[in-house]
Amino acid sequence: MKRVALLGATGSIGRQAIEVIDAHPGLELVAASSGTTPIDGLAPLTQTGGDPTELLERAQPDIVLNAVVGFAGLAPTMWALERGVRLALANKESLVAAGELALEARRRGGGDLIPVDSEHSALFQCAQLGEPESLVLTASGGPFRGRTRDDLQNVTPDEALAHPTWNMGPKITIDSATLANKGLEIIEAHFLFRVPYDRIEVVVHPTSIVHGLVRFRDGAAIAHLGYPDMRVPISYALTYPERAETPVPPLDLQTLEFHRPDTDTFRLLALAREAGEQGGTYPCAYNAANEVAVQAFLDERIGFLDIAAAVEDAIARVDGSPARDLDDLVDADRRARELVPLPA
Numbered sequence: 001m002k003r004v005a006l007l008g009a010t011g012s013i014g015r016q017a018i019e020v021i022d023a024h025p026g027l028e029l030v031a032a033s034s035g036t037t038p039i040d041g042l043a044p045l046t047q048t049g050g051d052p053t054e055l056l057e058r059a060q061p062d063i064v065l066n067a068v069v070g071f072a073g074l075a076p077t078m079w080a081l082e083r084g085v086r087l088a089l090a091n092k093e094s095l096v097a098a099g100e101l102a103l104e105a106r107r108r109g110g111g112d113l114i115p116v117d118s119e120h121s122a123l124f125q126c127a128q129l130g131e132p133e134s135l136v137l138t139a140s141g142g143p144f145r146g147r148t149r150d151d152l153q154n155v156t157p158d159e160a161l162a163h164p165t166w167n168m169g170p171k172i173t174i175d176s177a178t179l180a181n182k183g184l185e186i187i188e189a190h191f192l193f194r195v196p197y198d199r200i201e202v203v204v205h206p207t208s209i210v211h212g213l214v215r216f217r218d219g220a221a222i223a224h225l226g227y228p229d230m231r232v233p234i235s236y237a238l239t240y241p242e243r244a245e246t247p248v249p250p251l252d253l254q255t256l257e258f259h260r261p262d263t264d265t266f267r268l269l270a271l272a273r274e275a276g277e278q279g280g281t282y283p284c285a286y287n288a289a290n291e292v293a294v295q296a297f298l299d300e301r302i303g304f305l306d307i308a309a310a311v312e313d314a315i316a317r318v319d320g321s322p323a324r325d326l327d328d329l330v331d332a333d334r335r336a337r338e339l340v341p342l343p344a
């Protein structure tokens with residue numbers, strides 16, 4: 001029996017994780033957390049708000065599923081990595097922000113870091129077959145695929161929240177509309193697979209059937225296919241190296257389309273790659289500025305195109321020097337948030 005602590009239990013990933021855990025006799029939900037939604041009785045140990053590592057200390061789980069949204073997921077990510085407790089990681093923001101610090105913690109802890117992000121779960125599975133030479137991340141393109149900057153001037157939060165293939169929480173849904181999500185995923189892939197940025201490619205694939213593809217040095221390329229359903233990567237991360245049954249139907253083959261992403265319209269994709277290449281705390285700053293700008297867009301304080309402009313402005317003004325420890329990282333996150341230009 002594996003004892004699971006689920007952080008972010010009330011969210012889109014959290015709710016699907018509960019379904020996966022309930023259906024698997026070898027998994028037990030021992031602790032659950034949320035940000036503000038009450039969750040009494042959901043698990044033997046629960047916590048709403050506060051520092052989720054206090055819950056982890058009490059629960060001492062075998063697996064931490066981090067499905068918190070945003071930089072708030074950093075502390076539990078580091079807690080699990082440092083202690084060698086398996087980390088099933090949906091909270092990509094923590095790995096993007098912490099980067100090398102997270103990898104050092106993982107080396108010390110020696111535990112598993114299994115991605116829950118569907119693309120990275122796919123790449124992780126393909127990479128079981130050999131050392132990746134290069135990676136391909138697929139992007140659905142979001143609700144605004146094919147639109148020009150002019151078309152996007154006046155789009156509303158509701159339009160941006162209408163994702164064509166995935167049903168997710170609001171922050172990642174906006175990130176999918178701006179392609180910041182794919183930008184964060186480039187950085188996430190760099191740290192998970194230790195592949196340089198110039199060997200991580202993004203292609204737009206509207207139906208989200210191919211989740212990722214790994215190329216090997218012998219010319220072979222292995223892709224991972226399946227219907228877009230997060231219960232598959234959640235289940236894989238919790239049961240690895242086994243594969244458990246899920247209710248997801250077997251894949252019917254269909255025509256697959258791929259296009260190049262439009263990085264002029266969707267600036268946040270290019271900006272994430274630049275932040276990753278600059279290294280240090282630039283990815284942390286990119287993530288922080290993006291979180292603030294996305295919230296301002298959802299609150300209708302800025303327009304859709306202003307999200308990228310605000311992030312670009314903020315990261316041009318941070319110093320970006322590497323973090324020596326978590327305090328440095330928290331500082332870099334805070335400073336970047338303060339530099340996001342927002343209307344008064």
Ligand SMILES: NC(=O)c1ccc[n+]([C@@H]2O[C@H](COP(=O)([O-])OP(=O)(O)OC[C@H]3O[C@@H](n4cnc5c(N)ncnc54)[C@H](OP(=O)(O)O)[C@@H]3O)[C@@H](O)[C@H]2O)c1
Binds near residue numbers: 037038069166168
């Ligand atoms: N949804 C997907 O399909 C998907 C796919 C790939 C990756 N991810 C990643 O998974 C993570 C979660 O995404 P989601 O779509 O599930 O988000 P979501 O639906 O917005 O859920 C977020 C969860 O985090 C909790 N939370 C928010 N702020 C918190 C804080 N300060 N401290 C502790 N908990 C907090 C929320 O609790 P309350 O309900 O109390 O606010 C909620 O349980 C994100 O990093 C996202 O990028 C999601």
